[in-house]
Amino acid sequence: MAAFPAVAQSEWTKIRSVRSTVWSLASVFLITVALGLAISLVARNNVSDFTQDGxxxxxxxxxxxxxxxGRLAIVVFGVLAVxxxxxxxxxxxxxxxxxxxxxxxxxKAAVLGGLALAASLVTVFVAFFIGQAALGGSLSTTLGSENVLRAVFGTAIxxxxxCLLSAGVTVMVRHQILALAILVPFILLVSPILSIVPVVKNAVHYFPDQAGSAIMQVFPTDDLPxxxxxxxxxxxxxTAAALLGGYLVLKKRDA
Structure with missing residues (x-):
């Protein structure tokens, strides 16, 4: 019986030896920080365009x-790693x-989760501090402000x-192109479009990408139940359901 630490070490070796996975994880940082900086600079001079009544x-x-x-990049990382x-x-x-x-x-899940969490923590803290510096003293906030630290750590989680959900889906479908064809359009198009359709928008609140993003809100709103x-x-x-599904497929079907 293979020891878990040895298997985890093997998984770590697999991930870091494939260039595409390394670059996809690095792109999470680059995309998130660069866009956050750019929008923060724009918002500093156009505050009214970034506020809502009340x-x-x-x-x-x-x-x-x-x-x-950036979440699309980490989805790609999870898919490619598996x-x-x-x-x-x-x-x-x-x-x-x-x-x-x-x-x-x-x-696989432990190594992927550890790498994703470490990269996400670095990404969100750097994005936060750079964004606040770009906004300037009158508009910026601090980690000590109410709900801010929760939003920062929660975003990393x-x-x-x-990332782990993407890995589970990939194990279920057993093909990275098919997994990307499901996950990327879902997050980029299907979920945002359905969220504005009156008949189904309440159900969309419970989609994983929509529900998880609630942790990023510092100020409560009435939009979510x-x-x-x-x-x-x-x-x-x-995520747990996707990993469980991946385990059942991996257990019952040949590679």
Whole structure:
């Protein structure tokens, strides 16, 4: 029986040896920080365009504008980190070396989750501080302000959950192109479009990308039927379901 630490070490080696996964994780930082900086600079001179009646100016949300695209990059990272084994056929070697499929998937999830969380924490803190510096003293906020630290840490957890959800979906479909064809359009197009359709917009609140993003809100709104932490728990439930589905497929089907 393969020991979990040895399997985790093997998964770490696989991820860091594939250039595409490294660049996709690095792009999470670059996209999120660059867009956050750009929008913060614009917002400093056009405050009225970034405020709503009755809702205070959310300096944290402005610095996190890039998360909307950064989450796509972390989804790609999760898909590629798992899907490369299927596209190359190396999954057969992995399953031969580690017949305990639950151990293999748990090691993948642990390594992916650890990397995603570390990268996300660095990304959101850098994006926050750079964004606040760009906004300037009169508009900026601090980590000590109410709900700001929760939003910053919560955003990192949200990105990590999306990464693990993507990994679970990839294991289920066993093909990285198919996984990307499902996840990227869903987050980029399907979910935003359905959120403005009156008949289904209430149901869209419970989609993983929509629910998890509630943690990023510093000021409460009436748009959502739940609070920030509940939204994150909904996203976590989707992630757990995807990983469970991946385990069942991995256990019952050949590579």
């Amino acid at each position: 809702v205070p100016f959310d300096a944290t949300a402005i610095s996190f504008i890039g998360v909307g695209f 899907g490369n084994e299927y596209s190359s056929g190396m999954i057969r070697v992995s399953l031969a070396a580690v017949p305990q499929r639950g151990t293999l998937l748990a090691a 949200y990105l990590t959950l999306l 739940y609070g920030p932490w509940t939204g994150l728990l909904i996203c976590a439930a989707w």
